[in-house]
Amino acid sequence: MLSIGEMARRSGVKVATIRYYEQIGLLEQAGRSHGNQRRYGREELDRLVFIRHARDLGVSVPAIRELIALSGDPQRPCAEADRIASTHLATIREKIARLRRLEAELERIAACKAQTVGECYVLRALGAHDLCEGEH
C-alpha cells in the first residue's frame, strides 16, 4: 500500500495535485488508513502515471476523462481514442505554426540596434502593427 507521498514520488505528480485529481474525479476516492490517510495500490499508480503522461503531452483533463472512460470498456472500438489523439495532434500542429510565426517576428524585433528607448525598434514594432511581416 502506497502513501500519497510515495505516489507522488513514483509518478512525478505533486501531492497537492493528486488530491486535486481526486477532487475533480479523475482519480477515484482513495481508500484510507485507520488514521484517515490515503492508501493506494498498483492500479491507482498506473492510472496516475497514465494521467501524468497524457498531461505531459498536453491532453486536457476532459479529454483524459474520456480516455479513461474508454479504457474501462475494452470491447469498444478504439476509433474514439484515435479521434481524441488526432484532434489533439491537430491542435498541437496549429500551436507550433503559430509559435513559429511569433518566433520569426520577435527575432526581427529583437535585432534592434538603437541605443535609447526613444528610437528602439522593439517598442516601435509593438506599437505599429503595419511593421509586421506575418499576420497574427
Add this chain to the structure above:
Amino acid sequence: MLSIGEMARRSGVKVATIRYYEQIGLLEQAGRSHGNQRRYGREELDRLVFIRHARDLGVSVPAIRELIALSGDPQRPCAEADRIASTHLATIREKIARLRRLEAELERIAACKAQTVGECYVLRALGAHDLCEGEH
C-alpha cells in the same frame, strides 16, 4: 472622443477586456462622459493597440507593464526592452521544441491500427512511458 465600444472595434480587444486592463492598471483610468461612460482619445487607442499586439505575440502582462514603463522614458537605453524581447523569444523557442517532441510522439501513437480499445495503442502508449521515444 471614442466610446469603449469604438475602442474595442478599432483595437480588436473586447469591451470587457478593456475594462479589465484598466482595472489591473495596464490602461490608465479613462475619462468619463457626464453620464459616467468611459471616453478615450487617440493616445489611449495607441496604447491599447500596443498591448493587443504584444499579447498576440504572447508577451505576459507584467512584461507589457515593463515595456510601457520603459517607453514612458525615451532617454533610457533600450537594452532592457531588448532583454525582455529576447527572454520571450527563448521561451517561445523552448515551447516550439517541446511541442515538436509531442507532435512526433502523438503521431506515432495516433497511427494505431487496432480495432478495439482493448489492444489500442493510443491507450497503451499513454499508460506505459517506456514506449515513448522522446523524453518528456
Add this chain to the structure above:
DNA sequence: CCTACAATCTCGAGCGACTAGAGCTTCAAG
C-alpha cells in the same frame, strides 16, 4: 419630446489546472 433599444455601467463569479498556506493530526524512527 417621447419611445425604443443598443450600449454602457458596476459588481461578482467562473474558467482551467493547479499551487500555496494555515492549522491541525498521524506516522515512523530512535
Add this chain to the structure above:
DNA sequence: CTTGAAGCTCTAGTCGCTCGAGATTGTAGG
C-alpha cells in the same frame, strides 16, 4: 515517549480574461 516529517482539510490565490445580472445612459426615429 518524543520528535519531526508527512499527512489531513479548507480556503484562497494564480493568470488572463469572460460572462451574467440588473441598473443606467446614449442615440436615432417618429
